[in-house]
Amino acid sequence: MIKRTIYIGNPSYLKLKQKQLVVQEPETKEIKGTVPIEDIALLMLDHYQITISNQLLIKLQGNNVAVISCDEHHLPFGMMLPMYGHSEYSERIKHQLAASEPLKKQLWKQTVEQKIENQKALLDLNNKVSEPLAEYKLNVKSGDSSNREGIAAQYYWKHLFENFSRERFGEEPNNLLNFGYAVLRSIVARALVSSGMLPVLGIFHRNKYNAYCLADDIMEPYRPFVDKLVYNYVVSNNYYELNKDTKAHILTIATQDVFIDGVVRPLFVAVTTTTSSLYKCFTGDLRQIKYPELD
The missing domain is CATH 3.100.10.20 (CRISPR-associated endonuclease Cas1, N-terminal domain)
Incomplete structure (x- = not known):
């Protein structure tokens, strides 16, 4: 349901x-x-x-x-959020805590690769030049030590919106993107708790002031789905104000269809597929996180 x-x-x-x-x-x-x-x-x-x-x-x-x-x-x-959301909470936290640095670096590499792939797909959908992103994805190293994510983001934002700079407190449509990302972050944090993991323990993000480091990691490949929703809204309506109607539209991100693990699922369900696969990577049952593909 x-x-x-x-x-x-x-x-x-x-x-x-x-x-x-x-x-x-x-x-x-x-x-x-x-x-x-x-x-x-x-x-x-x-x-x-x-x-x-x-x-x-x-x-x-x-x-x-x-x-x-x-x-x-x-x-x-x-x-x-509830303090725990899984019957095997203690056991699952042990596996999360025991994850090695090489494993976390590989998982972050997978995360960055899929984020860049989804960014490329969104540019392709809107007939924007995307070829450099394919090269950036191929050059992602373990732990993204060469920061392909940041380099790809610079190209992506420059070409998705005209004369646009992605900044937290920047000009429109940053306000719409910020709202969408905050909703997405909440969805991911909820799924992590439901899968028996601590959102605070990231695989890449480690800011001591951030209580949702892991949520910020896992949401990365999902961000382009928010971008797609905002882009289509802005292009169709030429409207940037963050009012109740705009929020209602952006909140539909939870029910947007995404392709994951060979099937189409609502994003809300897909995130749970991702967090469940992350836990299996921690236990050694899987080697690849299951992320959505934007098409």
């Missing part, structure tokens, strides 16, 4: 009733809607006047729902 992404952007009181998320208007007490907890994957709270009951929070955590809160700029700021 495809899980749902729920966005709350108005003053609301959220509570639990009969295993349902109930959305209530604070002043009139009118019920605006209900959603079964088991159907939710991600809950985004984007208003300062949202009140949520602790009983509901506990139920959401028990069902491995990622709860995201947004800041004054209406961008994802914080995320709440």
